[in-house]
Amino acid sequence: SCVHPDRPEPLDLHLGMFLPTLLNQATPEQMERFFTPAWNLRIIGTYAQTEMGHGTHLRGLETTATFDPSTQEFVLHSPTISSIKWWPGGLGKTSNHAIVLAQLHTQGRCHGLHAFIVPIRDMDTHVPLPGVVVGDIGPKFGFSEVDNGFLKLEHVRIPLDNMLMKFAKVEPDGTYVKPPSAKLTYGMVFIRSMIVGQSALALAKSCTIAIRYSAVRHQSELRPGEPEPQILNYQTQQHKLFPVLAAAYAFTFVGQYMKDTYRRISGDIHAGDYSQLPELHALSAGLKAFTTWAANAAIEVCRMSCGGHGYSRSSALPDIYVEFTPTCTYEGENTVMMLQTASRYLVKSYRQASVGQRLQGSVSYLSEAAAQRLRPRPVSGGAAPLSTQDLLSLVHLYQRRAASLVELAAKSIQQELQRGRSQEEAWNHSSIDLVRASDAHCHFVVVKLFVDKLEQVDDAAVKAVLSTLALLYALKGLADNSGDFLQAGLLTVPQATRVSARIKELLEELRPDAVALVDAFDLNDRKLNSVLGRYDGNVYEHLYEWARQSPLNATEVHESFHKYLKPLRSRL
Numbered sequence: 028s029c030v031h032p033d034r035p036e037p038l039d040l041h042l043g044m045f046l047p048t049l050l051n052q053a054t055p056e057q058m059e060r061f062f063t064p065a066w067n068l069r070i071i072g073t074y075a076q077t078e079m080g081h082g083t084h085l086r087g088l089e090t091t092a093t094f095d096p097s098t099q100e101f102v103l104h105s106p107t108i109s110s111i112k113w114w115p116g117g118l119g120k121t122s123n124h125a126i127v128l129a130q131l132h133t134q135g136r137c138h139g140l141h142a143f144i145v146p147i148r149d150m151d152t153h154v155p156l157p158g159v160v161v162g163d164i165g166p167k168f169g170f171s172e173v174d175n176g177f178l179k180l181e182h183v184r185i186p187l188d189n190m191l192m193k194f195a196k197v198e199p200d201g202t203y204v205k206p207p208s209a210k211l212t213y214g215m216v217f218i219r220s221m222i223v224g225q226s227a228l229a230l231a232k233s234c235t236i237a238i239r240y241s242a243v244r245h246q247s248e249l250r251p252g253e254p255e256p257q258i259l260n261y262q263t264q265q266h267k268l269f270p271v272l273a274a275a276y277a278f279t280f281v282g283q284y285m286k287d288t289y290r291r292i293s294g295d296i297h298a299g300d301y302s303q304l305p306e307l308h309a310l311s312a313g314l315k316a317f318t319t320w321a322a323n324a325a326i327e328v329c330r331m332s333c334g335g336h337g338y339s340r341s342s343a344l345p346d347i348y349v350e351f352t353p354t355c356t357y358e359g360e361n362t363v364m365m366l367q368t369a370s371r372y373l374v375k376s377y378r379q380a381s382v383g384q385r386l387q388g389s390v391s392y393l394s395e396a397a398a399q400r401l402r403p404r405p406v407s408g409g410a411a412p413l414s415t416q417d418l419l420s421l422v423h424l425y426q427r428r429a430a431s432l433v434e435l436a437a438k439s440i441q442q443e444l445q446r447g448r449s450q451e452e453a454w455n456h457s458s459i460d461l462v463r464a465s466d467a468h469c470h471f472v473v474v475k476l477f478v479d480k481l482e483q484v485d486d487a488a489v490k491a492v493l494s495t496l497a498l499l500y501a502l503k504g505l506a507d508n509s510g511d512f513l514q515a516g517l518l519t520v521p522q523a524t525r526v527s528a529r530i531k532e533l534l535e536e537l538r539p540d541a542v543a544l545v546d547a548f549d550l551n552d553r554k555l556n557s558v559l560g561r562y563d564g565n566v567y568e569h570l571y572e573w574a575r576q577s578p579l580n581a582t583e584v585h586e587s588f589h590k591y592l593k594p595l596r597s598r599l
């Protein structure tokens with residue numbers, strides 16, 4: 028992706044959404060007219076979909092685009108205060124165009140959300156155009172480099188061929204031509220797929236900083252009379268950081284898989300084959316939510332594992348957190364994405380498998396589970412023997428947990444319906460189960476992809492240490508979610524005890540390779556921008572140097588002494 032992955036920038040939306048949306052939804056003529064100047068930064072655009080009143084509920088968006096056949100124009104309008112476009116990155120002060128998502132009205136009928144290219148500022152003076160009220164939405168939790176903005180459109184007219192018409196069309200007489208698939212206008216699959224790789228990068232940066240720092244930080248006493256040990260020798264420190272390290276590798280492989288899958292399926296879509304779009308949507312929505320939630324929590328674990336210095340901006344961990352955390356909200360709020368994966372894919376696949384349909388792709392295990400349900404259950408009914416060494420058996424355990432939770436969610440809906448609830452109410456009263464099912468499905472996909480990746484590793488030593496990481500990732504996930512596995516009859520209490528013991532062994536096994544494993548991410552000091560995570564480990568001298576550079580230290584006596592303290596003293 029041409030987007031600068033390190034720090035948010037005002038051009039992120041232009042590069043990360045405006046250009047890709049043109050590539051996906053513009054006609055060849057529109058590419059000529061808009062893509063070329065946009066590539067040369069003459070046109071700078073943003074993606075204006077969210078409004079003050081709606082971000083998730085796309086069908087509830089209020090901005091209208093009404094076709095006027097007498098002038099061959101669309102009239103773009105914000106009818107209410109809640110319809111004002113709100114949040115788009117780069118909208119406040121940077122962009123001179125916006126791709127505006129609006130409800131299309133033509134010949135007296137509404138045809139739902141479509142994309143329109145709307146000039147918002149004069150190309151030379153950058154002054155907002157007539158009918159355009161635009162500005163910045165004000166300070167935020169972070170993203171201070173980005174002018175997230177608001178946009179109020181007051182009967183702004185744009186030409187007919189400013190509607191992105193690769194799929195849907197409006198004829199000069201106002202006739203609406205449907206797209207080959209209504210789902211093509213949703214978009215956002217590209218960026219959700221890319222965000223999975225961003226989760227991996229955020230984890231790699233955070234655990235590189237925390238593990239390197241834990242190797243140079245000495246604190247307290249392990250054996251009386253001996254020098255203070257590296258804090259990386261404490262089991263609790265390893266228990267915090269090594270699962271994050273394992274997840275960083277896991278998500279790196281998943282991020283690559285997601286990118287490859289996006290490329291493959293979007294290629295099919297451009298060739299007119301839309302059959303894989305549901306799988307791509309479900310996978311990108313689910314993995315975006317799963318990996319961002321996990322990474323978001325892990326960044327904080329890394330920060331707190333660095334003690335006080337972790338809280339200093341010199342560590343870079345506060346900035347990594349502040350810049351990463353909105354990924355759980357934007358591009359599809361995580362809970363909503365998990366519900367999409369469950370409701371629009373997993374439960375639908377479960378029902379198809381229950382009537383004997385052979386499923387493909389990431390849900391093929393549901394067919395196996397359906398066939399299993401038809402076979403007589405073993406008398407023992409107990410959990411199968413558990414190997415804490417055999418990765419393939421662990422993948423199978425995750426698969427069975429996912430199948431069990433999808434079945435539990437589907438049965439919950441059925442029970443709610445039998446209680447007389449409506450479809451919508453039955454789904455809403457099962458949504459906790461639906462999110463759990465999606466989470467388990469994504470967790471299975473991540474574990475499976477990690478293990479599949481090992482098959483491609485030839486170097487025996489590398490394969491051995493990656494296998495140890497994969498085992499730790501799988502067993503830690505099993506321990507953290509043991510309730511699911513116990514409830515599904517996939518784990519016994521003695522087995523759970525063995526898992527905990529095995530995790531401790533793995534932490535010890537990984538200790539000698541921990542620093543080499545973060546060095547392998549090859550994140551140079553400029554990219555890390557962290558005093559604690561410096562490659563040379565020379566933390567204290569650079570921490571002192573960093574503090575000395577603080578603006579507050581520009582003068583020995585700060586002006587506040589003369590302005591406030593001294594006058595205050597004289598009045599006491």
Ligand SMILES: CCCCCCCCC/C=C/C(=O)SCCNC(=O)CCNC(=O)[C@H](O)C(C)(C)COP(=O)(O)OP(=O)(O)OC[C@H]1O[C@@H](n2cnc3c(N)ncnc32)[C@H](O)[C@@H]1OP(=O)(O)O
Binds near residue numbers: 218222
């Ligand atoms: C890295 C660089 C950083 C670059 C820097 C990035 C900086 C951050 C920029 C942030 C930008 C943004 O946030 S942009 C704004 C992001 N906003 C969102 O993502 C909005 C989230 N909300 C939604 O997507 C929708 O409201 C959704 C939740 C899907 C519900 O919509 P609907 O009710 O219309 O749809 P449903 O009835 O649920 O589903 C109808 C059918 O459409 C399918 N469907 C739904 N969405 C689909 C989709 N996207 N693609 C394909 N198919 C889809 C479903 O599977 C259903 O298929 P069938 O079952 O077969 O019918």
Ligand SMILES: Cc1cc2nc3c(=O)[nH]c(=O)nc-3n(C[C@H](O)[C@H](O)[C@H](O)COP(=O)(O)OP(=O)(O)OC[C@H]3O[C@@H](n4cnc5c(N)ncnc54)[C@H](O)[C@@H]3O)c2cc1C
Binds near residue numbers: 075353
């Ligand atoms: C830093 C940042 C940058 C952004 N950049 C852009 C941009 O460039 N362009 C753009 O168009 N937008 C952008 N957005 C907006 C973003 O896409 C929305 O904030 C996001 O889609 C969530 O929608 P919302 O804010 O309406 O939250 P809501 O949907 O109101 O979420 C609030 C709560 O309601 C819950 N909820 C909502 N619907 C359901 C449901 N159906 N079932 C269960 N629970 C539900 C959610 O889970 C959440 O807990 C950005 C946001 C941020 C924070």
